[in-house]
Amino acid sequence: MSERMRIKTAIVTASANGLGRATAIQLASEGVHVALVDMDEAGLAETARLIRDAGGAVDSWIADCTAESEIISTVAAATKMLGPIEALVNNVGGSAGKDAAPLHEQSAEVIMKVINQCLIATILWSRAVLPQLREAGYGKIVSIASDAAFAGDTNMSEYSAAKAGVVGFTRAMAREQSTFGINVNAIAPGPIRTAALDRLAPDVLARAEAGIPLGHLGQPSDIAKAVAFMASTDADFITGQTLIVGGGRWMH
Numbered sequence: 001m002s003e004r005m006r007i008k009t010a011i012v013t014a015s016a017n018g019l020g021r022a023t024a025i026q027l028a029s030e031g032v033h034v035a036l037v038d039m040d041e042a043g044l045a046e047t048a049r050l051i052r053d054a055g056g057a058v059d060s061w062i063a064d065c066t067a068e069s070e071i072i073s074t075v076a077a078a079t080k081m082l083g084p085i086e087a088l089v090n091n092v093g094g095s096a097g098k099d100a101a102p103l104h105e106q107s108a109e110v111i112m113k114v115i116n117q118c119l120i121a122t123i124l125w126s127r128a129v130l131p132q133l134r135e136a137g138y139g140k141i142v143s144i145a146s147d148a149a150f151a152g153d154t155n156m157s158e159y160s161a162a163k164a165g166v167v168g169f170t171r172a173m174a175r176e177q178s179t180f181g182i183n184v185n186a187i188a189p190g191p192i193r194t195a196a197l198d199r200l201a202p203d204v205l206a207r208a209e210a211g212i213p214l215g216h217l218g219q220p221s222d223i224a225k226a227v228a229f230m231a232s233t234d235a236d237f238i239t240g241q242t243l244i245v246g247g248g249r250w251m252h
């Protein structure tokens, strides 16, 4: 266990690839027993292998991270296997990708899907773990927002709205749970090199990259390190905050 880490267990949603995988690897490297959850069976197995090969502790569940019944059953199963869950990383989410469009051309189906996986899933996962965190009197919830919540990216209105929702939810939860030793924070990534970026239209990606003052896309480990900081005792006096990790694309 790294000196700064008090949590012993964590659930990381959508952890078969990308930012979720990097975060799970980072937490496991600091001694946290990690519960992986994703729909991608092969990706889950690869994340678990990477963690085990490095000497970490990991278990994984195949589940739709947006389905309430699967959220509840996965939290129960993970608790049985790992013991009390002490941290949750709400990572599941995603933009419309190749279906991105100006709002007047966007389908209701895509709008609902994006808001469901970015915002509603974050709320439902948090609700499912909160009783355990409150009982323990210590715990961490870290949700993955996006700098789109602040920048308001073109053709991504439902995504920007959903991620801004994560920012507001984080603040409300932080206040609501503050007397139970639970820190609730968010990380807002800028453009990070994952498969999600490959699904963006080339002009959207080019615009995003050109707007980064530090001059390059981020790596998944940039986000993983920020999440681990928020999950650690180093951040015990931080709550309700959204830390933007985006090479300066949005400054506030």
Ligand SMILES: NC(=O)c1ccc[n+]([C@@H]2O[C@H](COP(=O)([O-])OP(=O)(O)OC[C@H]3O[C@@H](n4cnc5c(N)ncnc54)[C@H](O)[C@@H]3O)[C@@H](O)[C@H]2O)c1
Pocket: 014, 015, 016, 017, 018, 019, 020, 037, 038, 039, 040, 043, 063, 064, 065, 066, 091, 092, 093, 094, 095, 117, 118, 144, 145, 146, 147, 188, 189, 190, 191, 192, 193, 194, 195, 196, 197
């Ligand atoms: N990559 C970026 O530039 C960037 C920027 C800002 C925010 N984000 C956010 O970071 C998070 C992770 O994005 P990423 O770039 O790592 O994406 P990714 O495409 O690399 O990985 C997404 C993972 O989510 C899983 N997944 C998707 N829907 C699921 C569901 N319903 N149930 C279970 N698993 C599901 C996929 O199987 C995959 O393993 C998302 O919330 C995204 O909005 C990413």
